[in-house]
Amino acid sequence: MFAVLKTGGKQYKVQSGDVLRVEKLEAAAGETVQFNEILMIGGDDLTVGSPFVDGAAVNAEVIDQIKGDKVINFVKRRRKHSSQRTRGHRQQLTLLRVTDILANGAKAPAKAKKAAPKVEAAAETTGTKPANLLTEAREGGADDLKKISGVGPKLEGLLNENGVYHYDQIAAWNAEEIAFMDEQLSFKGRIERDGWTDQASKLAAEKE
Structure with missing residues (x-):
């Protein structure tokens, strides 16, 4: 059978x-x-x-x-x-x-239930939050972050929302702080791949 x-x-x-x-x-x-x-x-x-x-x-x-x-x-x-x-x-x-x-409906154990979908715990934030984030731009106004290759108007807005307004802030980030900001911007590896810190250092020096 x-x-x-x-x-x-x-x-x-x-x-x-x-x-x-x-x-x-x-x-x-x-x-x-x-x-x-x-x-x-x-x-x-x-x-x-x-x-x-x-x-x-x-x-x-x-x-x-x-x-x-x-x-x-x-x-x-x-x-x-x-x-x-x-x-x-x-x-x-x-x-x-x-x-x-x-085939004839003999009494048997109850039907097994399908396992409920496993709910994964929220992923922990990686890296360390930069210590130089600001609530608003310094006197004189925010720098034009779009001058950094790879940063457009939308990404500049996200940076501002996360407290980043000036070249020297980006230039000062270490590896842990870069990892944190990558997580916030949802662009894994973007900061290192496009060399934001080096670009920001040069732009900050030119500004001075």
Whole structure:
């Protein structure tokens, strides 16, 4: 006898004794889970559900909670942002062994619940907040930060919102402070890549 069951948005054709991997279920190793969304039961007679077969179920024993193979996702944005990002992902899975296929609605353990999505903790801010941030520009007005290569009107506005108005502020940043400002501006590596501190030092010297 075989059955076609549905779980995690996927369909699986199974027989007693089969081992399969499904999207993570809330169950510990050794526990028995039941699947009630059965699309088809086959054997001496074939029963097709509409959409599910009434009273049918599949029991399985949880072997382990595992992770799938790593999937690499590479995203590259051209022209305006000119950025690229590589991320890896390993899907959390439950390894099962099918123990029983029930065609007549025999009493069995309650259906396992799909694991609730894991809520990741908010990422901690990296780096150190610069000590030379200001609440407003000094007397004489703010410097034209757009003279720094890579800084446009929008980015200049973000810098001002974060307390940066003058060349000498940017020129004085160390590595930890650069990491902090990268985080605030949501442009990872932009400050070092475009050499903001060197440019700001030259602009500050010319201003004097």
